[in-house]
Amino acid sequence: MEASLLLIQLLNGLQLGILLFLLSAGLTLTFGIMDFVNLAHGSLYMLGAFICASLTQLTGSFALAALLAVPLTALCGLLIEMVVIRQLYSRNHLDHVLATFGLILCLDTIAEIVWSPAGIAIALPDILNGQLEVLPGVVVPVFRLLIIAVGLLAAAGLYVLVNHTKLGMLIRAGASNRTMVGALGVDIKTLFSGVFAMGAALAGLAGLLVAPIAEASIGMGNEIIITAFVVIIIGGIGSMKGAFIAALLIGLIDTLGRSYLDDVFKLIMSNEAAETAAPAISAMLIYLMMAVILAIRPQGLFPASSR
Amino acid sequence: MKKLLSNALISAAILTPAIFSPVIAADEVKIGFVTTLTTGGASIGQDQEKAVNLALKHIDNTMGGKQVKLIMADDGFKPEVGKQATDKLVKQDDVDFVAGYIWSHVLLASRKSVLDAGKFLITANAGPSPVAGKLCHENFFSTSWQNDQTPMAMGETLNQKGVKSLYVMAPNYAAGKDMVAGVERTFKGKIIGKDMTKWGKDAQLDFSAELAKAKASGAEGIFVFYPGKAGPAFIKQYQQAGLRDVLPLYTVFTVDSLSLPKLQAGGMEGVLGSVSTQHWGPDLDNPANKKFVDDFRKDYGSYPSFYAAQAYDSILLIKSAVDAVNGDLTDKDGMRAAMEQASFDSVRGEFTYGNNHMPIQDFYSRTVVADADGNWTTHIDKVVLDDHQDVYAADCKL
Numbered sequence: 001m002e003a004s005l006l007l008i009q010l011l012n013g014l015q016l017g018i019l020l021f022l023l024s025a026g027l028t029l030t031f032g033i034m035d036f037v038n039l040a041h042g043s044l045y046m047l048g049a050f051i052c053a054s055l056t057q058l059t060g061s062f063a064l065a066a067l068l069a070v071p072l073t074a075l076c077g078l079l080i081e082m083v084v085i086r087q088l089y090s091r092n093h094l095d096h097v098l099a100t101f102g103l104i105l106c107l108d109t110i111a112e113i114v115w116s117p118a119g120i121a122i123a124l125p126d127i128l129n130g131q132l133e134v135l136p137g138v139v140v141p142v143f144r145l146l147i148i149a150v151g152l153l154a155a156a157g158l159y160v161l162v163n164h165t166k167l168g169m170l171i172r173a174g175a176s177n178r179t180m181v182g183a184l185g186v187d188i189k190t191l192f193s194g195v196f197a198m199g200a201a202l203a204g205l206a207g208l209l210v211a212p213i214a215e216a217s218i219g220m221g222n223e224i225i226i227t228a229f230v231v232i233i234i235g236g237i238g239s240m241k242g243a244f245i246a247a248l249l250i251g252l253i254d255t256l257g258r259s260y261l262d263d264v265f266k267l268i269m270s271n272e273a274a275e276t277a278a279p280a281i282s283a284m285l286i287y288l289m290m291a292v293i294l295a296i297r298p299q300g301l302f303p304a305s306s307r
Numbered sequence: 308m309k310k311l312l313s314n315a316l317i318s319a320a321i322l323t324p325a326i327f328s329p330v331i332a333a334d335e336v337k338i339g340f341v342t343t344l345t346t347g348g349a350s351i352g353q354d355q356e357k358a359v360n361l362a363l364k365h366i367d368n369t370m371g372g373k374q375v376k377l378i379m380a381d382d383g384f385k386p387e388v389g390k391q392a393t394d395k396l397v398k399q400d401d402v403d404f405v406a407g408y409i410w411s412h413v414l415l416a417s418r419k420s421v422l423d424a425g426k427f428l429i430t431a432n433a434g435p436s437p438v439a440g441k442l443c444h445e446n447f448f449s450t451s452w453q454n455d456q457t458p459m460a461m462g463e464t465l466n467q468k469g470v471k472s473l474y475v476m477a478p479n480y481a482a483g484k485d486m487v488a489g490v491e492r493t494f495k496g497k498i499i500g501k502d503m504t505k506w507g508k509d510a511q512l513d514f515s516a517e518l519a520k521a522k523a524s525g526a527e528g529i530f531v532f533y534p535g536k537a538g539p540a541f542i543k544q545y546q547q548a549g550l551r552d553v554l555p556l557y558t559v560f561t562v563d564s565l566s567l568p569k570l571q572a573g574g575m576e577g578v579l580g581s582v583s584t585q586h587w588g589p590d591l592d593n594p595a596n597k598k599f600v601d602d603f604r605k606d607y608g609s610y611p612s613f614y615a616a617q618a619y620d621s622i623l624l625i626k627s628a629v630d631a632v633n634g635d636l637t638d639k640d641g642m643r644a645a646m647e648q649a650s651f652d653s654v655r656g657e658f659t660y661g662n663n664h665m666p667i668q669d670f671y672s673r674t675v676v677a678d679a680d681g682n683w684t685t686h687i688d689k690v691v692l693d694d695h696q697d698v699y700a701a702d703c704k705l
Contacts, residue, residue: 121573
């Protein structure tokens with residue numbers, strides 16, 4: 001029983017990590033390549049969720065809605081990049097933070113006007129609402145397995161794109177030395193728009209995968225964006241590999257902390273003290289880990305080279 | 308010199324309405340209503356606003372022969388914003404009553420502004436223990452409950468159902484701890500697992516790890532308190548984890564008329580048959596409630612939530628006070644005495660006020676069912692706590 005529970009919790013941690021990866025992939029790209037701090041990345045995650053929720057209601061099919069929502073979120077990202085973000089590249093980080101914070105407020109309000117503040121639930125087909133016995137005694141909700149599968153596929157796709165295509169080469173080059181890439185005659189403007197839209201698509205994908213678990217709601221992105229920043233800082237800014245490993249690490253640590261910390265504490269202190277301390281410490285755990293990793297490796301685990 | 312003169316004239320022009328406004332105000336009853344009209348909590352505030360407007364419609368917008376002027380204010384789900392809104396109502400608008408308040412922390416931040424100004428404060432939801440105990444005040448009234456009471460009713464319900472072991476989950480903040488303490492106070496079985504999850508700005512909405520633990524614990528039931536959007540999120544994951552047949556669900560302030568339509572739209576049958584406790588329900592059988600629920604559904608197309616029911620009652624309570632003094636708003640003692648009688652037709656049926664001006668009322672256990680039209684709603688099973696008074700009343704010196 002104990003082993004199967006541990007396995008379930010590991011799967012839960014993996015699933016959380018993969019969602020975090022999808023969100024932080026776009027963030028680390030925009031931060032790494034364009035040197036742009038985008039606080040509003042979480043709003044794209046929210047847009048993905050709301051667009052998918054509306055399309056599910058419209059078409060009656062979650063799969064179809066999900067397929068349409070990803071390019072639509074990318075399109076929203078492209079529009080935002082062209083209208084707002086593009087004007088800000090030459091400014092400093094403080095201006096980025098101010099402008100994208102304003103963007104969060106605007107997008108949250110637009111979402112509130114379009115979709116009402118109540119939030120929307122997404123109805124899943126019965127098969128996705130069910131459970132699957134992966135191993136004897138290890139029963140996992142089907143939808144959580146789907147998140148893991150989709151996330152791993154997206155990660156594999158990104159790996160191929162970044163490491164084995166011309167576009168990927170430019171992205172990696174951009175992360176290492178932006179000015180030089182521009183000097184070599186690469187159309188930086190288009191590259192930036194493309195990368196931003198790709199980040200938006202990934203954020204939208206994460207959002208539409210979360211929506212059937214929680215719901216599409218105003219401000220859902222602001223709740224998770226802090227964790228995504230922790231991921232890219234631990235992973236090394238601009239590094240896709242770093243983001244992937246850091247996301248899984250955080251997903252696992254957070255989940256295992258929530259699962260076992262109170263039992264561990266009960267070994268060394270009274271039950272009552274453990275019950276009070278465990279939730280507080282497990283909420284802090286990922287930040288503690290960030291502090292430790294930054295103390296040892298200030299550049300993060302896998303910094304993009306020569307930054 | 309000329310400039311100085313014109314400045315003086317302008318200031319005089321600005322000041323004039325302020326000087327004369329109390330004279331105009333005497334012809335009307337001013338009520339400020341503080342609730343959440345923006346952020347994710349706005350659906351609760353909007354439900355309360357609907358109920359307040361319905362109450363004013365039912366009483367022809369008249370109290371003690373005077374017209375009612377309603378001023379809605381938004382607390383933005385934040386104590387500091389709620390306090391600012393309250394200050395404006397008290398100082399600038401000079402209202403006679405301030406009502407509303409969904410959140411305990413907003414109420415605690417705002418209460419002093421109202422009470423120090425000598426105005427009446429009526430909470431239409433929040434019921435933190437201090438305002439019922441040490442911080443009770445002669446001008447403070449509640450049309451809801453004290454936080455601990457509803458989970459205490461749940462503990463009693465669990466005893467009656469013969470549940471011997473329980474897994475408990477709630478958010479890790481003041482009200483969450485109150486709810487857990489409440490159920491622990493009356494539940495006689497064993498609590499074999501407890502998770503207090505992260506709450507606040509980056510609240511935890513993914514409960515996979517906790518649900519796996521709960522299932523493995525082998526408890527006979529799971530008790531949760533997840534208000535707002537965390538509620539539907541929890542119930543979905545509860546169903547997706549396949550716990551409906553393994554681990555029966557018992558909730559307080561989690562399943563309500565705001566979350567049920569969303570759960571139904573999401574096909575979350577897991578919530579059907581789950582049990583919750585409350586002092587009120589849309590099917591509670593009394594004439595005032597029937598009128599309220601029927602008209603609410605006619606006007607707005609949905610069942611009112613308990614937040615709405617309490618907001619409706621707050622307007623009727625104020626009316627009973629103003630009627631009793633024939634609209635003489637300077638007669639504070641007369642209005643207070645009238646409110647202490649709780650003589651209006653409350654949608655919860657008859658109740659009385661305790662020394663701390665918190666209701667002494669019945670609490671019911673309710674099951675989630677589909678109504679005749681197929682809409683999901685709650686059905687009252689029976690009274691669990693009869694004329695129940697909160698435990699903090701003894702600390703109140705009134």
